[in-house]
Amino acid sequence: MKKPFSRLSTPYIVWLFILALIPIVVMLFLSVTTTQGLSLDGLTFNSSFYQAFFERSITTAFFNSIYYAILTTVISLLLGYLVAYTVFRSKFKNKFLVLAIFILPMWSNLLLRTESLGNLMNENNLITDILSKLLNTNVSFPVIKGSGLAVVIGLVLTYLPFMILPIYTALEKIDYSLEEAALDLGLTDLQKFMKVVLPLSLKGVATGSILVFLPAMSGFAIPEILGSGNILLIGNIIEQSFRYMDYNLGSLLSIMVLLIIFLGIFVVAKVDKEGEMLL
Amino acid sequence: MTHYPKATLESYGYKDYKKTKKFFTVLRKVFVVVIVVSLYIPILMLLLQSVNSSPNINEFGHFTLDWYTNMFDVRSLKNAIINTLLTSVISTLLATVIATFMAVGIYALPKQIRQRVMLLNNIPILNADIVTGISLMLIFSLLLPLFPYIFGPVTLIMAHLFFTIPYVVLSILPKLKEMDTNLMDAALDLGIKPYKALIKVIVPAISAGIFSGMLLALTMSIDDFVISYYTTGNGFDNLSIWIYGSIGRKSLTPSVYAFSTLLTLMTLLSLTLYQVFIKKDKKGKIK
Numbered sequence: 001m002k003k004p005f006s007r008l009s010t011p012y013i014v015w016l017f018i019l020a021l022i023p024i025v026v027m028l029f030l031s032v033t034t035t036q037g038l039s040l041d042g043l044t045f046n047s048s049f050y051q052a053f054f055e056r057s058i059t060t061a062f063f064n065s066i067y068y069a070i071l072t073t074v075i076s077l078l079l080g081y082l083v084a085y086t087v088f089r090s091k092f093k094n095k096f097l098v099l100a101i102f103i104l105p106m107w108s109n110l111l112l113r114t115e116s117l118g119n120l121m122n123e124n125n126l127i128t129d130i131l132s133k134l135l136n137t138n139v140s141f142p143v144i145k146g147s148g149l150a151v152v153i154g155l156v157l158t159y160l161p162f163m164i165l166p167i168y169t170a171l172e173k174i175d176y177s178l179e180e181a182a183l184d185l186g187l188t189d190l191q192k193f194m195k196v197v198l199p200l201s202l203k204g205v206a207t208g209s210i211l212v213f214l215p216a217m218s219g220f221a222i223p224e225i226l227g228s229g230n231i232l233l234i235g236n237i238i239e240q241s242f243r244y245m246d247y248n249l250g251s252l253l254s255i256m257v258l259l260i261i262f263l264g265i266f267v268v269a270k271v272d273k274e275g276e277m278l279l
Numbered sequence: 280m281t282h283y284p285k286a287t288l289e290s291y292g293y294k295d296y297k298k299t300k301k302f303f304t305v306l307r308k309v310f311v312v313v314i315v316v317s318l319y320i321p322i323l324m325l326l327l328q329s330v331n332s333s334p335n336i337n338e339f340g341h342f343t344l345d346w347y348t349n350m351f352d353v354r355s356l357k358n359a360i361i362n363t364l365l366t367s368v369i370s371t372l373l374a375t376v377i378a379t380f381m382a383v384g385i386y387a388l389p390k391q392i393r394q395r396v397m398l399l400n401n402i403p404i405l406n407a408d409i410v411t412g413i414s415l416m417l418i419f420s421l422l423l424p425l426f427p428y429i430f431g432p433v434t435l436i437m438a439h440l441f442f443t444i445p446y447v448v449l450s451i452l453p454k455l456k457e458m459d460t461n462l463m464d465a466a467l468d469l470g471i472k473p474y475k476a477l478i479k480v481i482v483p484a485i486s487a488g489i490f491s492g493m494l495l496a497l498t499m500s501i502d503d504f505v506i507s508y509y510t511t512g513n514g515f516d517n518l519s520i521w522i523y524g525s526i527g528r529k530s531l532t533p534s535v536y537a538f539s540t541l542l543t544l545m546t547l548l549s550l551t552l553y554q555v556f557i558k559k560d561k562k563g564k565i566k
Binding site: 018024027083097105106112117119157188217250 | 523
């Protein structure tokens with residue numbers, strides 16, 4: 001079946017080249033020039049574009065992005081591994097349904113979920129109102145909205161499913177006879193986990209970490225809504241610069257983000273030669 | 280005769296971990312329950328707000344289903360919902376058909392080239408939404424001199440195709456690998472032309488992958504915000520863009536909560552259907 005169909009993929013490869021690679025060239029061009037939006041009138045080459053990196057707000061946003069993304073990845077990794085391992089070890093017959101419980105929240109609108117989560121982080125909200133009416137006293141929650149904690153909670157709750165699934169898939173692929181062998185050779189459960197199960201599931205951990213890290217680093221809606229504008233990530237700066245028609249700065253920052261993403265793609269390609277692990 | 284003490288397992292170095300193990304198992308399960316509950320808090324809030332008579336999200340009036348019945352009274356919301364459903368359904372169907380052919384084509388490539396194509400295929404999946412959105416916007420802007428009215432439904436559907444096809448390809452490829460190659464050879468031996476065999480033999484054999492890819496594409500497409508935000512034209516909002524605008528203006532009507540709750544229930548239903556489909560698929564296989 002090999003030969004007759006290989007031509008079918010050509011249009012897709014062309015399409016990917018046009019839509020994925022040409023914009024990078026355009027962005028590279030925009031990042032070293034000064035233009036009015038996209039029009040080329042009054043085009044000048046901009047030799048001082050690197051100044052952007054010394055602007056305080058941009059470097060802060062960049063470090064914020066990396067910091068929050070790493071924090072989110074580590075927390076989701078710990079929680080996600082715990083969940084995946086527990087589901088994997090559970091005695092439920094239909095594990096797919098159990099996993100579906102963790103994916104289901106992902107299917108309602110991200111912005112609405114974030115907004116209602118943000119609502120809960122206010123002093124007075126729907127829940128405090130109901131509680132106050134039931135208990136006849138004034139109940140109020142601590143204000144978290146607008147702080148870094150709120151952003152981290154939002155990011156973890158949003159991207160945790162992306163961590164659970166790949167780890168679970170990796171765990172499921174482990175041959176049980178390996179675990180039996182480890183126990184026969186006298187390892188305790190903890191040693192077996194550390195020496196057999198954990199190393200064999202690292203592929204899933206790598207995929208999950210990338211799937212959480214990249215969107216957590218570059219998103220702008222969650223920090224915007226939960227951070228109330230106090231916390232700017234690089235995505236927010238890119239969004240702002242395109243909104244105010246500063247295509248040059250926006251392109252430059254997008255290129256920076258792209259570099260990090262390519263690093264991620266490179267890691268995935270190293271760990272997974274066939275390129276099918278992402279699902 | 281002297282009485283030597285009887286050797287126990289412990290004196291050989293055996294340690295009884297049963298109690299600690301049990302403790303950790305229970306602790307783990309408690310943790311998982313806490314995680315599930317916190318994942319569902321936002322969903323429960325949506326549900327609660329959708330039956331709240333007060334349009335003010337900070338106070339609860341009384342139970343009502345009004346927001347469900349007058350869901351389409353706000354015209355901009357109604358348009359946004361229609362736009363979302365229309366663009367998502369069209370782009371999902373297109374993406375499924377295109378990706379099926381592309382996956383077969385990619386699978387037929389020699390191994391080395393296939394790996395490179397998969398690398399390219401991963402770019403839209405791993406790329407930051409905002410970078411993808413801006414990239415596509417730049418490309419479409421370059422086309423503006425040729426097609427002045429290109430921004431709108433057309434660009435939105437193209438953008439959705441761009442980021443959903445890779446997912447469908449990824450979910451079909453493993454099924455192609457599992458497929459019995461003899462099936463295709465037999466069909467060709469029986470004198471069918473290759474492309475007819477593609478429709479009659481390969482597509483049915485990989486239908487489970489196609490279906491799950493389609494479901495994935497639909498969920499990605501229906502919920503997308505960032506890419507749509509950059510690639511749609513003025514005045515053509517999908518639901519996410521509409522919600523983002525309303526959050527900014529603090530004018531979110533509770534009808535949108537009602538719609539979202541309904542949509543969640545519908546996805547629950549389609550998930551159950553998907554389960555039935557998978558079971559059927561397994562029964563059909565000879566083991």
